[in-house]
Structures are given as C-alpha cells and as structure tokens.
Amino acid sequence: MAAPHAVVGVEEGSSQTPLILPDSSTGDVTRPLFGTRFLTDPRQVFQHNAWDNVEWSEEQEASAKKKVLENNQPLSPEKQEEYDSRANEFWNVFYTIHENRFFKDRHWLFTEFPELAPQCRLNHESRLEVSESDHSQQESLDHEREVPTLSHTDGDIPGSSATYRILEVGCGVGNTVFPILKTNNDPGLFVYCCDFSSTAVELVKANPEYESGRCFAFVHDLSDVEANFPVPDGTLDVIVLIFVLSALHPNKMQASISRLARLLKPGGVMLLRDYGRYDLAQLRFKKGRCLSENFYVRGDGTRVYFFTQDELHEMFSEAGLEKMQNLVDRRLQVNRGKQLTMYRVWIQCKYRKALAQPLETQDQDKGEDPPGLTFS
Numbered sequence: 001m002a003a004p005h006a007v008v009g010v011e012e013g014s015s016q017t018p019l020i021l022p023d024s025s026t027g028d029v030t031r032p033l034f035g036t037r038f039l040t041d042p043r044q045v046f047q048h049n050a051w052d053n054v055e056w057s058e059e060q061e062a063s064a065k066k067k068v069l070e071n072n073q074p075l076s077p078e079k080q081e082e083y084d085s086r087a088n089e090f091w092n093v094f095y096t097i098h099e100n101r102f103f104k105d106r107h108w109l110f111t112e113f114p115e116l117a118p119q120c121r122l123n124h125e126s127r128l129e130v131s132e133s134d135h136s137q138q139e140s141l142d143h144e145r146e147v148p149t150l151s152h153t154d155g156d157i158p159g160s161s162a163t164y165r166i167l168e169v170g171c172g173v174g175n176t177v178f179p180i181l182k183t184n185n186d187p188g189l190f191v192y193c194c195d196f197s198s199t200a201v202e203l204v205k206a207n208p209e210y211e212s213g214r215c216f217a218f219v220h221d222l223s224d225v226e227a228n229f230p231v232p233d234g235t236l237d238v239i240v241l242i243f244v245l246s247a248l249h250p251n252k253m254q255a256s257i258s259r260l261a262r263l264l265k266p267g268g269v270m271l272l273r274d275y276g277r278y279d280l281a282q283l284r285f286k287k288g289r290c291l292s293e294n295f296y297v298r299g300d301g302t303r304v305y306f307f308t309q310d311e312l313h314e315m316f317s318e319a320g321l322e323k324m325q326n327l328v329d330r331r332l333q334v335n336r337g338k339q340l341t342m343y344r345v346w347i348q349c350k351y352r353k354a355l356a357q358p359l360e361t362q363d364q365d366k367g368e369d370p371p372g373l374t375f376s
C-alpha cells in the first residue's frame with residue numbers, strides 16, 4: 001500500500017524529477033472510485049491532497065494548447081527511427097536501473113475495473129470480501145457463460161484449463177498482475193502478462209509471488225502484429241492496458257489494438273487507463289523532446305503519447321469493440337508542503353467485444369491459432 005506522499009512514477013519517465021504525489025494517485029484497495037471529492041471553493045485548495053473532476057477554465061485550456069504548439073518541433077526522422085527500433089532497449093535500461101522500485105501497485109484497479117476480480121466486492125469499510133451469495137451468483141454466471149477451454153496436442157499450454165483468462169500487456173514488473181493474483185481468488189483464474197522488455201519479464205518471473213500454476217509471463221512486442229500469443233483468438237475474458245498504449249508509435253496503435261481485440265472472446269472486455277491530452281507530464285516537456293504531435297521522448301529514450309477520448313474511441317470502435325466507458329479523469333493534485341498544484345489528465349476506457357457479431361466481422365476475425373492449440 002502506498003504511503004501518503006509517496007514518490008510514484010507511472011505518470012513520469014525516470015528522466016524527469018519524480019513528482020511527489022499523494023497516495024490517491026497510486027491508490028489502494030481502500031480508496032473510493034475516482035471522482036468523489038470536488039473543489040467548490042478555490043480557497044480550500046490546500047485542504048486536501050487531491051480534487052476530482054476539476055473543471056478547466058478556457059484560459060487554462062488555451063494556455064496548455066499554446067504551450068504544446070510551441071514545443072511541437074519534431075526531431076529528425078533518423079532520431080525518430082532510432083527511438084522506434086530500439087524502444088525495448090530503452091525500457092530494458094529503465095528496468096535495469098529501477099528494477100521494481102519505480103511503479104507502485106495499482107490496487108485502485110479493482111474499484112475502477114471490477115472485471116479484474118468479479119467475484120469480489122467492496123464493503124462499506126472498503127475492504128475486499130466475498131460473500132456466499134456472491135459466490136453462488138458468480139457460479140450461475142459462469143454456467144451461463146460459454147467457457148471455451150484450450151486443449152493442446154504438443155507440450156503444455158499455460159492456463160489451458162482456466163475458466164477466466166486475463167492478459168495484461170505492457171505489464172512492467174507486475175504492479176497490476178500481482179494485485180490481481182492476490183485479490184482474485186477464482187480457482188479458474190489464469191493471468192497472462194507480457195512486456196517487450198525482457199528485463200521486466202525476468203523481474204516478474206523472479207518475484208516470489210509469481211505462481212506458474214496461475215500466471216504466465218512472456219516477452220511480446222505489442223506493435224508486432226504478426227507475433228503469436230500463447231492463447232488462440234477468442235479465448236480471453238479481459239485485456240488490460242495500463243499506461244502502455246501511449247508508449248507505442250501512434251502509427252502502430254490501431255493495428256495493435258485490432259490484433260488484441262481478436263484475442264477477446266465474445267463479451268470480453270478491454271480495459272485501458274492512460275495519459276490524457278494536456279496532462280501535466282505533457283506540459284512539462286521542454287523543446288527538443290517532441291517526436292510528432294502529442295508524442296514525446298523522455299530523457300531516457302522511453303516515449304509517451306497523450307490521448308483524447310475521441311482518438312481512443314475511434315481506435316477501439318475500428319477494432320470492432322463497443323463502448324462501455326470512455327471517461328476523462330481530471331485531477332488536481334496538491335503538494336501542500338510546497339503549496340504546488342498539479343493538473344493531471346488521464347483517460348479511462350472499457351470496450352467490449354459484442355456477444356454476437358455480424359457474419360462479415362466474424363470472417364475477418366478468424367485468426368490462425370498458434371501451433372499446437374485448438375479449441376476443445
């Protein structure tokens with residue numbers, strides 16, 4: 001659980017001075033849903049560490065736009081190419097330096113994305129508990145659901161007998177995966193997680209909480225849409241993308257999301273939380289860090305894009321998914337000691353694969369199963 005005023009890193013690259021952020025930015029399982037503390041009297045701003053759903057004035061929006069435009073002087077094509085082709089190397093260096101000390105566990109996931117532990121619920125003290133009736137409700141839901149199992153003809157396929165499969169892409173050192181494994185006690189759960197940084201994946205596997213009977217970590221480049229996943233198309237219940245899509249070149253985002261959408265079973269959901277346009281992290285970039293519009297490289301070579309809700313909506317829709325949620329989380333974080341205000345902007349999305357697809361889409365969706373994998 002994060003300490004108050006913990007130094008957290010998800011929002012910032014290691015190259016920049018880390019912000020001292022309140023614990024609400026990393027969150028823990030006891031925190032309420034985002035968006036419940038509103039600043040109605042500006043004189044009260046330093047009374048709390050964070051304020052939700054902060055409205056931006058027109059002047060503030062215009063000033064942010066101006067700042068972004070001023071910095072919009074893209075680096076040379078050679079530099080751009082280097083940052084793209086060596087992207088995983090820069091992240092390997094990042095994880096070699098920081099190991100698992102940079103990002104904090106993201107326990108807020110369960111309040112924002114209950115799909116990650118659907119059998120659990122929060123009680124009034126906001127502690128996780130599972131009641132008898134929740135179990136039986138879940139069981140009946142499971143029976144209603146058609147649960148494809150994986151069978152294999154060649155070697156052991158991790159998670160082949162699972163009934164609820166979650167994949168986290170860009171898992172880093174497991175700050176989402178391990179909380180899921182700890183919180184979701186469904187015996188049918190299996191968690192796949194991947195990252196294109198082999199250093200990160202090694203750290204996940206070396207973690208004492210890594211249980212090979214419940215999870216499988218592998219190296220995978222999301223932007224390589226030809227690369228195989230260890231599961232066939234149409235077999236995942238949930239795909240999680242936490243601050244990872246923003247690290248891809250914008251030209252590769254659509255194909256990557258469409259590829260992932262094929263892995264979802266009908267009714268499966270894709271969950272995303274990522275940087276929003278004009279977030280403090282974007283406004284802090286100095287000249288010489290811009291790669292293309294709203295896309296930047298940090299001092300350590302890692303890259304970051306800042307999304308609008310519409311851009312993400314178009315991408316998910318183009319991938320054949322339907323909107324369940326697409327919201328902007330505008331938070332004012334306050335460093336009371338230093339009397340600093342920090343305007344953060346994050347976008348949170350939940351998109352679902354339709355239960356019954358039109359015939360044409362079904363044809364397009366037929367993907368090659370990796371060798372040795374078939375549906376039973």
Ligand SMILES: C[S@@+](CC[C@H](N)C(=O)[O-])C[C@H]1O[C@@H](n2cnc3c(N)ncnc32)[C@H](O)[C@@H]1O
Pocket residue numbers: 010087091103104106169170171172173175176194195196197200220221222223241242243244247248
């Ligand atoms: C900001 S970190 C977030 C890590 C983790 N999701 C979390 O919230 O703690 C971005 C992660 O995405 C990974 N990443 C970036 N580009 C990727 C790609 N093309 N394929 C797979 N992983 C990628 C990086 O290695 C890094 O671990």
